[in-house]
Amino acid sequence: MTNNQYKCQVCGEMHQLQSLIQFPQPDLVNDILAGREKAQLDILSKGIVMINRTFAVVESLLSVKIVDDPDDDQLDMYVWVKVESKELLRAKQLFGREEAIVVFGTIMHPIPFYDHKDDFEVSFFIGQDDNTKDELQIHSLIGESQLAIDFKEGITLDKLGLINSALLHLLPV
Numbered sequence: 001m002t003n004n005q006y007k008c009q010v011c012g013e014m015h016q017l018q019s020l021i022q023f024p025q026p027d028l029v030n031d032i033l034a035g036r037e038k039a040q041l042d043i044l045s046k047g048i049v050m051i052n053r054t055f056a057v058v059e060s061l062l063s064v065k066i067v068d069d070p071d072d073d074q075l076d077m078y079v080w081v082k083v084e085s086k087e088l089l090r091a092k093q094l095f096g097r098e099e100a101i102v103v104f105g106t107i108m109h110p111i112p113f114y115d116h117k118d119d120f121e122v123s124f125f126i127g128q129d130d131n132t133k134d135e136l137q138i139h140s141l142i143g144e145s146q147l148a149i150d151f152k153e154g155i156t157l158d159k160l161g162l163i164n165s166a167l168l169h170l171l172p173v
């Protein structure tokens with residue numbers, strides 16, 4: 001992927017293909033940390049914060065394979081997932097009984113190129129021992145959205161260019 005350039009569908013220029021995308025921490029979390037928003041924020045563990053004890057904001061890795069990349073690279077997107085407290089409570093009750101627990105949540109922000117109207121429901125594993133995993137990785141996307149299909153089947157380098165263009169110019173589709 002090192003020297004891959006593509007012609008941008010939006011501005012017509014050549015850009016460098018990016019296979020690592022990190023979405024910024026949600027405004028809500030920034031506002032609470034900066035004192036602009038009054039809410040209780042508890043850090044549960046690395047990448048997991050609880051807001052007002054009602055839901056958690058979790059940073060997780062969404063990896064999509066690139067089917068025609070000779071280097072076998074993949075698109076790694078760090079996204080922010082909202083997990084309701086009852087879901088965390090359910091997971092907590094399973095601690096000790098199961099090695100890894102499947103937790104469901106929703107991606108909190110739009111992913112340019114993919115449809116804004118879709119609620120991206122995801123699931124990921126939480127291990128009992130936080131030290132065993134450096135990051136939480138999404139292992140499934142629920143539903144039939146284009147993102148869910150691409151997650152399952154992978155994308156081409158051409159499509160990565162389209163996703164990059166949309167992101168670079170912050171276009172919804």
Ligand SMILES: [Zn+2]
Pocket residue numbers: 008009010011012013015165168169
């Ligand atoms: Zn461009």
